[in-house]
Amino acid sequence: MEANDTRTRLLDAAERAFSAKGYDGASMREITAEAGANLAAAHYHFGSKEDLFVAVVARRMEPMNRERLRLLDEAEARAAGGPVAIEEILEALVAPVLRTSDAEGASASCFLRLFGRLQNEEGELWKRIVNGPLLEVRTRVAAAMHRSLPHLPKRELMWRMHFTIGTMANIAGDQHRLELISGGLCSSRDVEGTIRRLIPFLAAGLRSPLGRAQPPRPPLKRARGARSRSR
Amino acid sequence: MEANDTRTRLLDAAERAFSAKGYDGASMREITAEAGANLAAAHYHFGSKEDLFVAVVARRMEPMNRERLRLLDEAEARAAGGPVAIEEILEALVAPVLRTSDAEGASASCFLRLFGRLQNEEGELWKRIVNGPLLEVRTRVAAAMHRSLPHLPKRELMWRMHFTIGTMANIAGDQHRLELISGGLCSSRDVEGTIRRLIPFLAAGLRSPLGRAQPPRPPLKRARGARSRSR
DNA sequence: GTCTATATGGGGATAGAC
DNA sequence: GTCTATCCCCATATAGAC
Numbered sequence: 001m002e003a004n005d006t007r008t009r010l011l012d013a014a015e016r017a018f019s020a021k022g023y024d025g026a027s028m029r030e031i032t033a034e035a036g037a038n039l040a041a042a043h044y045h046f047g048s049k050e051d052l053f054v055a056v057v058a059r060r061m062e063p064m065n066r067e068r069l070r071l072l073d074e075a076e077a078r079a080a081g082g083p084v085a086i087e088e089i090l091e092a093l094v095a096p097v098l099r100t101s102d103a104e105g106a107s108a109s110c111f112l113r114l115f116g117r118l119q120n121e122e123g124e125l126w127k128r129i130v131n132g133p134l135l136e137v138r139t140r141v142a143a144a145m146h147r148s149l150p151h152l153p154k155r156e157l158m159w160r161m162h163f164t165i166g167t168m169a170n171i172a173g174d175q176h177r178l179e180l181i182s183g184g185l186c187s188s189r190d191v192e193g194t195i196r197r198l199i200p201f202l203a204a205g206l207r208s209p210l211g212r213a214q215p216p217r218p219p220l221k222r223a224r225g226a227r228s229r230s231r
Numbered sequence: 232m233e234a235n236d237t238r239t240r241l242l243d244a245a246e247r248a249f250s251a252k253g254y255d256g257a258s259m260r261e262i263t264a265e266a267g268a269n270l271a272a273a274h275y276h277f278g279s280k281e282d283l284f285v286a287v288v289a290r291r292m293e294p295m296n297r298e299r300l301r302l303l304d305e306a307e308a309r310a311a312g313g314p315v316a317i318e319e320i321l322e323a324l325v326a327p328v329l330r331t332s333d334a335e336g337a338s339a340s341c342f343l344r345l346f347g348r349l350q351n352e353e354g355e356l357w358k359r360i361v362n363g364p365l366l367e368v369r370t371r372v373a374a375a376m377h378r379s380l381p382h383l384p385k386r387e388l389m390w391r392m393h394f395t396i397g398t399m400a401n402i403a404g405d406q407h408r409l410e411l412i413s414g415g416l417c418s419s420r421d422v423e424g425t426i427r428r429l430i431p432f433l434a435a436g437l438r439s440p441l442g443r444a445q446p447p448r449p450p451l452k453r454a455r456g457a458r459s460r461s462r
Numbered sequence: 463g464t465c466t467a468t469a470t471g472g473g474g475a476t477a478g479a480c
Numbered sequence: 481g482t483c484t485a486t487c488c489c490c491a492t493a494t495a496g497a498c
Contacts, residue, residue, distance in 0.1 A: 006481075006482080020353065021255070021354075022253055022254075022255060022256075023253075023256070024252070024253060024255035024256040025253075025254070025255040027472080027473065027474085028473080028474060028475090029472080029473080029474090037482080037483095038482065038483055038484085039474085039475085039483095040475090040476080040477095040481095040482070040483065040484085041481075041482055041483080043474085043475065043476075044481065044482075045481090048474080048475080049473095049474065049475090113351065116351065117348070119401065119408065120344065120347065120401070120404050120405050120406065120407065120408055122251065122406065122407060131411065138412055142412070154416065155413070155416050155417055156428070158409070158412060158413035158416055158417050159409070159413075159417055159424075159425075159428045160428075160432060161412060162402070162405070162408065162409045162412060162413070162417070163398055163402060163428075163429060163432050165408070165412070166397075166398055166401035166402045166405065166408075167394055167397055167398040167401065169401055170350065170351070170397035170398065170400055170401040171393070171394060171397045173351050174351050174393070174397065175351065175353065176351070176353060177350065177351055177393065177396070177397075178389070178390070178393045180362065181369055181373070181389060181392060181393060181396070182386070182389035182390075182393070185385065185386050185389055186386055186389050186390055186393070193390075194390075196442070197387070197390045197391075197394075197442075198394060200439050200440075200442055201391060201394050201436040201437075201439060202436065203439075204435040204436045204438070204439035205432040205433065205435045205436045206432075207435070208431050208432060208434075208435035209431075211427070211428075211431055237463075237464080258490080258491065258492085259491080259492065259493090260490080260491075260492090268464080268465095269464065269465055269466085270465095270492085270493085271463095271464070271465065271466085271493090271494080271495095272463075272464055272465080274492085274493065274494075275463065275464075276463090279492080279493080280491095280492065280493090
């Protein structure tokens with residue numbers, strides 16, 4: 001049976017550990033212990049810690065991105081050559097990510113924290129993991145948005161896409177902040193509620209009128225003298 | 232001289248290292264080496280790696296938050312009891328964060344990456360660091376927004392504040408994604424350009440009309456069989 | 463205050479029995 | 481495929497000379 005595979009248990013445990021403590025913070029020893037397996041078993045199945053990490057990410061990222069492209073295809077087919085509504089583009093971009101929470105077992109939901117962290121990581125490993133699989137989605141989304149917001153200069157569109165992706169990544173990775181700031185009134189675990197509110201929020205930002213091209217203000221030094229130091 | 236203090240050089244080196252590699256990824260050895268100092272010196276000045284990290288964060292966070300509260304005070308004084316424009320609240324919330332990039336030496340700009348990372352971290356240490364100093368800002372901003380958007384139910388306001396903070400945190404931490412997705416057309420180092428575009432983007436989202444209170448849709452299972460697992 | 467030297471532990475990885 | 485035992489390195493932290 002596949003579900004109780006040592007391999008699968010290792011992936012699940014690694015997903016939880018990496019999500020909670022980051023790549024460096026999690027140790028192979030704790031991962032294998034929590035999986036009820038052995039240090040050597042992990043190396044047998046994955047070869048190295050790095051390769052285990054890659055496998056953890058790929059397991060979620062691949063279906064997630066397939067789903068995003070599928071929704072984009074569908075929306076474009078419905079639009080039959082015309083522009084696609086911003087809301088539909090956003091649905092394709094964010095819903096498959098957020099829905100990963102409910103998709104599989106418990107550890108799937110904490111994967112999103114990892115996903116959030118990965119978005120602005122800089123090492124070569126992370127670039128390879130993130131930019132490869134996500135490139136196609138970004139390109140497709142950018143093209144669709146460009147057709148739907150033809151009045152926006154490309155530069156401005158790029159800024160707004162950047163804001164959009166950043167919001168999605170951060171919100172997807174959140175597990176406690178919303179509960180905290182709302183005093184328990186709202187919960188990040190309300191996936192459909194998040195999607196239903198996030199899409200109009202982002203759509204409004206993407207559609208907002210273009211401000212006058214303000215001249216780049218002079219440096220605008222801060223009032224305080226440039227002290228350094230600390231405690 | 233203070234700027235070339237061993238203490239200050241250690242803080243600067245630690246800021247760069249923690250920002251680039253995370254808390255666990257950075258080592259005291261590399262930090263002290265890059266500071267042109269010694270392992271023991273770091274322990275003499277800060278006591279432990281954890282305390283060094285706390286000092287790194289506090290050095291930027293304290294003036295940043297003072298400035299945010301100051302801008303908020305000013306805006307509220309100008310409004311003389313009336314509601315403050317959303318744009319002014321957002322300016323107080325995000326500008327002091329983003330302007331940290333130019334504020335002090337080179338290492339200040341990479342601090343923002345750390346700031347972004349901290350936003351949804353879960354350990355006790357991080358909660359203490361983040362939630363303490365940021366609590367007052369959040370509370371003040373929430374109150375101001377509530378007065379400026381009185382038609383929004385508190386729940387909806389909390390969701391939108393969550394989106395706003397998430398966007399700010401992610402955008403502040405970015406160093407490469409914008410360049411990457413725009414093909415070099417836009418740059419994260421354009422601090423004033425970021426502020427000038429981010430504020431209207433968020434303001435539009437915050438002001439967007441309330442959607443009909445859709446009934447919580449039925450669970451909406453994905454097409455693929457719900458294989459679970461995880462334990 | 464700053465150094466060298468060292469104590470102590472935990473990390474990833476592997477060999478080889480079963 | 482899975483285990484135990486072990487290698488070897490690098491981590492944080494400290495003692496004690498200067």
